[in-house]
Amino acid sequence: MFELLGIPPQALFGQLLLGLINGSFYALLSLGLAVIFGLLNIINFSHGAQYMMGAFVAWMLLTYGGINYWWALLIVPLVVGASGVVIERLMISRLYHLDHLYGLLLTFGLALIIQGLFRNQYGVSGLPYSIPTELAGGTNLGFMFLPNYRGWVIVASVVVCFATWFAIEKTRLGAYLRAATENPTLVGAFGINVPRMITLTYGFGVALAALAGVLAAPIYSVNPNMGADLIIVVFAVVVIGGMGSILGAILTGFGLGIVEGLTRVIYPEGSSVVIFVIMAIVLLVKPAGLFGRTQ
Amino acid sequence: MNFKTLILATATSLLLAGTAMAQTSVKIGVLNDRSGVYADLSGEGSVIAARMAVEDFDAAGKGITVEIISADHQNKPDVASTIARTWYDQDGVDLIVDVPTSSAAFAVNEVTREKNKIFMNSGAGSADLTGAQCSPNTVHWTYDTWALAHGTGSAMVAEGNTKWFFITADYAFGQALEKDTTAVVEAAGGEVLGAVRHPFPGTDFSSYLLQAQASGAQVIGLANAGGDTVNTIKQAAEFGITQAGQALAGLLIFITDINALGLETAQGLVLTESFYWDLNDETRAWSERFAAQHGGAKPTMVHAGVYASVLHYLKAVESTGGKETEALMAAMKATPTSDPLFGEGTIREDGRKIHDMYLFQVKSPAESTGPWDYYNLLATIPAAEAFRPLADGGCAFVSN
Numbered sequence: 044m045f046e047l048l049g050i051p052p053q054a055l056f057g058q059l060l061l062g063l064i065n066g067s068f069y070a071l072l073s074l075g076l077a078v079i080f081g082l083l084n085i086i087n088f089s090h091g092a093q094y095m096m097g098a099f100v101a102w103m104l105l106t107y108g109g110i111n112y113w114w115a116l117l118i119v120p121l122v123v124g125a126s127g128v129v130i131e132r133l134m135i136s137r138l139y140h141l142d143h144l145y146g147l148l149l150t151f152g153l154a155l156i157i158q159g160l161f162r163n164q165y166g167v168s169g170l171p172y173s174i175p176t177e178l179a180g181g182t183n184l185g186f187m188f189l190p191n192y193r194g195w196v197i198v199a200s201v202v203v204c205f206a207t208w209f210a211i212e213k214t215r216l217g218a219y220l221r222a223a224t225e226n227p228t229l230v231g232a233f234g235i236n237v238p239r240m241i242t243l244t245y246g247f248g249v250a251l252a253a254l255a256g257v258l259a260a261p262i263y264s265v266n267p268n269m270g271a272d273l274i275i276v277v278f279a280v281v282v283i284g285g286m287g288s289i290l291g292a293i294l295t296g297f298g299l300g301i302v303e304g305l306t307r308v309i310y311p312e313g314s315s316v317v318i319f320v321i322m323a324i325v326l327l328v329k330p331a332g333l334f335g336r337t338q
Numbered sequence: 339m340n341f342k343t344l345i346l347a348t349a350t351s352l353l354l355a356g357t358a359m360a361q362t363s364v365k366i367g368v369l370n371d372r373s374g375v376y377a378d379l380s381g382e383g384s385v386i387a388a389r390m391a392v393e394d395f396d397a398a399g400k401g402i403t404v405e406i407i408s409a410d411h412q413n414k415p416d417v418a419s420t421i422a423r424t425w426y427d428q429d430g431v432d433l434i435v436d437v438p439t440s441s442a443a444f445a446v447n448e449v450t451r452e453k454n455k456i457f458m459n460s461g462a463g464s465a466d467l468t469g470a471q472c473s474p475n476t477v478h479w480t481y482d483t484w485a486l487a488h489g490t491g492s493a494m495v496a497e498g499n500t501k502w503f504f505i506t507a508d509y510a511f512g513q514a515l516e517k518d519t520t521a522v523v524e525a526a527g528g529e530v531l532g533a534v535r536h537p538f539p540g541t542d543f544s545s546y547l548l549q550a551q552a553s554g555a556q557v558i559g560l561a562n563a564g565g566d567t568v569n570t571i572k573q574a575a576e577f578g579i580t581q582a583g584q585a586l587a588g589l590l591i592f593i594t595d596i597n598a599l600g601l602e603t604a605q606g607l608v609l610t611e612s613f614y615w616d617l618n619d620e621t622r623a624w625s626e627r628f629a630a631q632h633g634g635a636k637p638t639m640v641h642a643g644v645y646a647s648v649l650h651y652l653k654a655v656e657s658t659g660g661k662e663t664e665a666l667m668a669a670m671k672a673t674p675t676s677d678p679l680f681g682e683g684t685i686r687e688d689g690r691k692i693h694d695m696y697l698f699q700v701k702s703p704a705e706s707t708g709p710w711d712y713y714n715l716l717a718t719i720p721a722a723e724a725f726r727p728l729a730d731g732g733c734a735f736v737s738n
Contacts, residue, residue, distance in 0.1 A: 054548065054549070054552060057548050058545055058548070061542075061544050061545055061548070064544075065542055159373075162373060162377075166377065166378040166594075166635075167373070167374065167375055167376075167377045167378050167565075168378040168379070168564075168565070168568070168594045168595060168597065168598040169565060169568055169598040170598060171598060171599060171600030171602070171603065173600070173602060173603075174576065180578075181576075181577070181578055187548060188577055188578055188582075190576045190577055190578070192576065193576070262572070262573070262576065263541060263542075263569055263572070264565065264568050264569060264572060264598055264599070266565060266598075268374075268375070268565075269541075272539065272541055273541065304545060307536075307545035307546065308545060308549065311508075311534050311535055311536055311537075311545075311546065312508055312535055312536075312537065314536070314537060314545075315537035315540075316537075
């Protein structure tokens with residue numbers, strides 16, 4: 044039997060698939076970040092905390108309200124997205140005329156506050172959230188046992204990513220959005236409410252993070268630190284893909300998930316740094332990122 | 339201790355002796371993780387436990403004034419040693435308790451020895467605290483890596499699970515646990531087929547689990563802790579690892595981890611602990627009082643260890659009538675320990691607290707009758723066998 048990189052092909056396919064699953068989360072989260080940065084020019088550091096809120100709200104709906112996973116997929120992005128709208132109206136909207144750095148500091152502070160509140164209320168050990176019964180169990184693919192739920196995560200992520208890309212790049216609404224970021228005064232002159240559009244865009248980016256949180260809740264324990272652990276990696280993904288590039292965020296999200304998965308087999312100790320090594324190389328060779336436009 | 343400090347310490351204690359008879363005041367510092375991964379298993383609960391020990395001892399009634407302070411060491415050794423130093427030098431702290439995370443505990447161990455104060459550890463795991471790095475100023479109370487490896491490891495091998503694979507957190511604690519357990523497995527005629535070392539902390543363990551599955555091992559030993567262990571177990575269930583016939587051995591699992599996992603996922607796990615709230619009437623009564631002050635959460639073995647160690651310390655303060663370190667340490671080691679949580683025990687010459695350990699199996703959801711009803715007792719590991727023999731530790735000041 045042939046071996047690739049010293050790994051039997053069966054194990055290799057298994058690891059590729061696992062990498063794709065992690066890549067789904069990277070893609071969803073970096074997509075939200077890219078949408079917010081691309082259209083609002085805000086580096087949303089509270090994205091990880093909003094992802095964590097997504098998982099927690101799903102848990103709360105189930106625990107206090109008996110509302111199941113499927114409803115949570117719908118309700119949670121709306122609820123958390125609405126909190127994003129409030130944050131944008133009350134705080135972020137006051138920063139647009141200032142340097143990037145202010146937005147970054149504000150959202151970073153918000154992330155710390157949100158995490159602190161959840162930590163005080165629910166502790167750090169995490170809370171259980173079961174896989175919905177419809178998706179329990181798994182399928183034997185021959186080379187690996189694929190839990191049905193993880194298969195579902197890949198499908199859901201690909202669909203959401205494609206839909207978002209399509210909405211922004213190919214529809215009239217997306218065209219307005221892109222135009223509004225280039226020249227808000229001109230677009231406003233056509234009778235389009237630009238501030239409201241910006242607010243809803245931020246809300247949408249936050250809703251994407253919350254959706255990723257709901258998808259993650261059954262796999263990882265619902266934990267106040269879950270976003271903080273992930274956000275740095277996701278930022279690296281966005282930087283590699285090119286800040287603000289929607290397609291770049293999606294493709295590098297999936298791609299880096301796979302690279303990380305392979306590193307776990309070849310050299311496990313290096314799996315936590317491989318993405319940053321790639322980031323360093325990309326920044327040296329192509330400072331705007333793989334899919335970024337040089338300004 | 340050098341000659342000058344000895345003279346100084348003796349002079350000071352002589353000067354204070356007159357007043358100490360009537361009124362001794364001690365200051366206890368609870369140093370642990372207040373916000374990170376170990377905040378639930380130690381954290382505020384340890385402060386509550388220390389306070390309960392002071393009340394139950396009736397310190398005020400016995401003329402001993404006790405003040406308890408606490409701080410967050412963030413699981414960082416440098417932060418831990420800075421706080422310990424400030425506490426001893428400026429705040430007049432006499433005793434530091436808890437200190438989870440082995441690296442932080444080693445730092446406090448050193449500062450305490452240097453300042454000639456007392457350190458009673460409950461939260462850290464490394465057996466080196468009473469071995470290679472033992473100190474005449476330190477008592478290691480609750481558990482250690484040797485006890486965990488022998489408890490869970492021996493029990494699993496005895497059941498015929500002889501082929502092992504380890505998933506290990508890649509830092510001092512995980513490596514020590516893997517090493518200790520490997521020794522147990524091999525000594526019992528078992529075999530270690532392989533190990534994978536993951537960065538700490540991790541989130542996704544499915545790659546490692548697939549490798550463990552492919553190894554053909556009967557047991558997957560989890561040489562990690564806290565959130566890492568929780569996620570590994572959760573994902574093992576997802577990938578059908580246990581259903582396919584491989585057993586998981588959680589080498590360090592706290593009851594708060596089981597609470598986070600939920601019984602659906604955690605059922606059947608075998609684990610070693612030195613304390614469980616539902617052991618007997620006394621532990622139940624104490625744990626109920628604890629839970630009432632701690633938002634309903636039952637105590638972990640770390641909380642229990644803080645309570646018992648503070649209680650034993652206060653008894654020594656009462657019997658020696660002062661707080662001179664050598665006298666207190668001698669009294670604590672000479673007097674058998676007795677408390678409602680660990681029962682009767684002793685503190686060995688090297689500072690190791692000796693008591694029974696217990697092997698538990700996590701209940702299925704059907705067996706559990708309510709919140710925090712999680713364990714079935716499989717076996718009691720008698721005190722004499724639970725901890726590393728004195729002679730094997732390599733502690734420098736142990737006479738033999």
